[in-house]
Amino acid sequence: MEIIAEKKKAILESTLKLIKENGFHGTPMSMVAKRAGVAAGTIYHYFDSKDTLIMELFAYTQGQVQEAVHKDLREGMDLKENFFLRWISRCQFYIQHPDVLFFIEQFVSSPYYPRCSPDQNERSQNDIKEFINLGRQHGILRDVDFKLMAIMIHSSIMTAARVHIDGKVQLGEKEFHQLAQMIWDSIRKL
Amino acid sequence: MEIIAEKKKAILESTLKLIKENGFHGTPMSMVAKRAGVAAGTIYHYFDSKDTLIMELFAYTQGQVQEAVHKDLREGMDLKENFFLRWISRCQFYIQHPDVLFFIEQFVSSPYYPRCSPDQNERSQNDIKEFINLGRQHGILRDVDFKLMAIMIHSSIMTAARVHIDGKVQLGEKEFHQLAQMIWDSIRKL
């Protein structure tokens, strides 16, 4: 939770937006610099290279997601409520931050991703794993590999958000509940 | 189902492999040429530009997937069997052709994807839609938007294949059935 220098943040945010607009390859450092309102050279004070910038941007977005998801949680919910809240709140975060969604999608299916430390990797779905642990202890979840279940859940969230953003299907509150219910039915013991 | 010139095919296949290894950006035309055993200029007899090559490669892989999935289908299966077969057979295709999976993932989350004709886009999940239609008619599927359901199913398949390929979780026949069952439970009326 380090405090990020103002310019560093501007660079990260610009990169995020530009990658959504133009993709990795369509986003040269000079463009990032211009959008962030700094000189090209300045970027290299904060990041060793473009690769580093992108790797750090991933960590940065992961942080944002975790923060957003955590602040919605309350005590004393039953497990199903708990799941619904997490699923919907994460989905809505992506919808409200399409640039983050877009970036993560690109990042995850790029040669950058495998370079992430396993550690970094784990953390990104902390909240989902937290929940699975809970469900396991209560014996209401299917007996499926831990990691696999986490990834499947996360994938369903991203996919739903993506569909909504692309406007292929309009999702209202009812639809989000329907979807959460579907996924819930897929992980709980029937 | 046109017959593809031998060199054209070699170029497509080389591109597929190289993109898996190095990503879009890390795959220069010169490298494609070398791997395909042709001169750089030759690529431009078959494809107008790198963009065109990649767009056509998408169509090419879609064709392969459809073909592979279709040949597994038999008559006289009940709906659940039908679904399991399709889910597992597509998942296994991706596992046996990780380069296709990798390419599609990258393609779909890149600025290329939106440039696909809607038509092209639709066709890519034809088989899944075919199945949903069937299920609908029998009234056993949930009342969720058609396209949304198709995409969610497809996403689950890709995610599962990906997890397996990455070796994060070892999936055997049992696990595939478990997964298909999960997705089945998420789309059918309970």
Added chain:
Amino acid sequence: MEIIAEKKKAILESTLKLIKENGFHGTPMSMVAKRAGVAAGTIYHYFDSKDTLIMELFAYTQGQVQEAVHKDLREGMDLKENFFLRWISRCQFYIQHPDVLFFIEQFVSSPYYPRCSPDQNERSQNDIKEFINLGRQHGILRDVDFKLMAIMIHSSIMTAARVHIDGKVQLGEKEFHQLAQMIWDSIRKL
């Protein structure tokens, strides 16, 4: 006055047109081939190289000009009439064959031109020189270097045709006479 193979002529004519439209550099051999309705390789049966093609095209256009100019000449004209006829008839040829004009202009101010044999070079203004000789013998022309005068006359013709083609100034019969008169006054003893 050799007889030119049909395809060879088609190639020359296509090149002429394409160079007018796109310039030397904008006219690849493949384009010439397509326009001429022959295969790319065929061009190399008739011309050793692109350079050769262009050099021969120059000779070809020179021939056309000479032919056109000659056929307008009649016997028994006085010198002034003679001059006017030659000036106007050449000017009108260029106007009716703007591609020839355009090509010669480009050719003459390109690195190709100096490679012309001096012989070839001389011939291109044969008719003008013929006239100057005549005028000299009658002692009515200024005492200016032979070649210089020929080139100045030719240059005035091309310039006038060019202005007309570009539509910068509309030239009618009256104007052509005016122009011929101007040049006539510049070369004759006053």
Added chain:
Amino acid sequence: MEIIAEKKKAILESTLKLIKENGFHGTPMSMVAKRAGVAAGTIYHYFDSKDTLIMELFAYTQGQVQEAVHKDLREGMDLKENFFLRWISRCQFYIQHPDVLFFIEQFVSSPYYPRCSPDQNERSQNDIKEFINLGRQHGILRDVDFKLMAIMIHSSIMTAARVHIDGKVQLGEKEFHQLAQMIWDSIRKL
């Protein structure tokens, strides 16, 4: 009359020289860079593209010509003197700067030229037009279209300079006067 960055000027001058030696097409950017003593990429800080470079080079040479011609003018000359001075001074500028002459010739008969703004185009013969205006007012010039006359005069200058440079005819002071006299007789009322 902006001050041109040193490197920008070096690039313009190198291009000018190289085009004289090798023509447009024979002058790759890498060669320009080497001759100018800069990196290839540097050219693109100052010019958007090769096309832009060439277009700007035309403006640059036009400026040089105008400057050279203007500084020779004095007050209180009669019209004929005035004309002779302008004609000869421009002709001598071209002779002393054959690369400029060569470049303008090539430029004017290339697909670049029509892309010039009409404005840019007009200005290039400002001094000649200035003179024609003067002559008109005194009623000593023939009644020929303004633009046409300007172009014919300019063409005569370039042609003469070209002949001299090519060494086809040696022109001394006497010959220049003769030529100016010829053109003078062609535009004035007799």
Added chain:
DNA sequence: GATGAATGAGCTTTCATTCAT
């Protein structure tokens, strides 16, 4: 003679990165 697929050298241009100021 005629074809056109194939070649590969060479072109224009981009862009991550550096470094003198």
Added chain:
DNA sequence: CATGAATGAAAGCTCATTCAT
């Protein structure tokens, strides 16, 4: 810390030319 002009390796692409058919 910040700048942005300068770099130059490397990319995408073109096109004159060849040669097996």
